Amino acid sequence: MGRALVNLVRKEVLDLLRDPKILIGMIILPTVIYPVIGLAMRTSMAAAGETALKTPVAVLDLDGSEESSIVVTSLQATGRVILLSASASEAVSEARSAGAGALIVIPEGFGEALRSGSRLPLEVVVFFERGGFSSVMFSGRLQGALDSAAKALSALLVSRASGLSPDVVLNPLTATYRSIFRGEELSLPPDVVAQAITGQVSTMPLVASMVLIFAMQIAATSVAVEKEEKTLETLLTLPVSRRNILLAKLSGSAVVAALGSMGVLAGLMYYMKMVTAGPGEQQIPQISLLGAKDVVLLAVALLVANMLALTMATVLSVFTEDVRSAQALVGNLFILVFLPAFLVMFADISSLPRAAALALQAIPFSHIALATQAVAWRDYGSYAVSVAYMVVWSAGVAALADRIFSSEKVLTARLRFGRRRAIE
């Protein structure tokens, strides 16, 4: 029987991978689309950033004080500055003709006002001559420069008013941080650890959900396409057990779904790298929250959840007549996969009302999210309960699938929506 099963699995994989709808629509396109979007965003953002840096800021310094020169120096530190010598009334037209993105007029008496404990406002005129992201980045650059000018002026005023260090006055609190994660001390600031937890633990249920949904879509296709292409009747009369046919469907779908998932995840990782890693940005120290044992445990949980997803989608697709209706029917399950993943990502299940927590725990797909969290926090008891719950569900649905495949239901079962088929 092993030979027949191998023959069936080979056919399943070949037939699925050669289907343009699956190969292009569900594997190649999702794999390529994220890197392409990431690359496009990175390229356009880099171009916008360059434009924002190159766009000069025109400054009309009518004060000429030490304080006004601090403002000019801060602006020069972030990009090109054109110093105007025009009158206040001509400054706007001169700045525009010089190609400046903004004009800053430092009024006469600016420094004197600060020294006497009051303020005179700067006049800031921004020219929106072009659309796109570069104007946003230019505004950000301008605001950043003004903020650093304000800090430099604060430091100057503090040093004049007291003999204290401006840095101490402006930043009176310093701290040394120690982060204790799962009982182990990490010599990293809490924001870095929190970022790693968010990245690695909280997003894992979402990644797992994507893998499950992918598997469901493929499994729904594998049975429905047999009905659509009128190959199921022949397949069911071959000298091969119905259990092997079911196993081949599940295995073939799992192989193709794994290929697709790997492609999509690789594409997503590349996308995230492209979008988050800006040029010259400070690198966040990498910490690994999951050890080899944790990864194995997660793989086991994902495998069990995957089997449940595959068998559930296969059973549902038996009740449809073509690929489109199978995918539409199986699509109704996606909410049961994504909802728990989102809930678990943003909320601790113990903080939910009792009824909501029980309802969430009753959904078998919640347990892939709960299992990943349990592994991350080394709560192996909860992990075992979650995996056991999914195993029970998988076994139940697999038994149902086996029963359906062993009966004529696999051929005759239909979810009817007010339409009856003629009987020959």
Add this chain to the structure above:
Amino acid sequence: MTEAVSIENLWKRYGKVEALRGLSFSVEEGEIYGLIGPNGAGKTTTLRILATLIRPNSGSVRVFGVDALSEPAKVRAMISYLPEEAGAYRNLSGLEYLRFMAAFYAEDESRVEEMVEEGKRIAALGDRIRDKVKTYSKGMKRRLTLARALMVQPRLAILDEPTSGLDVIHAHHVRSVIREYVEDRGLTVILSSHNMLEVERLCDRVGLIHEGKLLLEGEPQELKAAHDAVDLEEVFVGVAAVG
């Protein structure tokens, strides 16, 4: 002669519809038996039960002495079923499809290749056998699926409208192959057809079913003589009209 098929008092209901109402008939080994009848008579239901796809509500079905209801796996090893609307995997080539099917019946690779060569001969698709099935016409697909059904040399071939969708030349080729398999290899065939000429020329015996019951059975010549008819079509129309 050995009894290849024995169907007794077969009943099948789909909800309130009675598709078969006590159908009984038998087919001898090496015989070509034709099931004829109007649309909805129960021909396809009978063939599907015989092919172990569906189960009757009551009655018995034996294939070469094996109970098809209690031992369907044994029956599947002896039969080959060609559904009326049989498809083939569109993303495989014709050759890959034949090889995939042969692997279930052959004990080793050399036997697989023998079956595939035989399949190629029956399908008569020439070099197109290497093309993907999705590029085939309806007639080409029919020849491929029929080749699949016969190349594995089953003891019993169950053919639902075997020449449906074929042109005159290819239908003639298919009938010749069926006849050759019966005469040279001892194949037993049970087929359904709406083509009375085909049934008359090909079948050794014919069973006319109407509303799930067998109305008439016999050799084509015998039936024509008994009903004083020029051809089987006249017999069919006359008997079906009376019910």
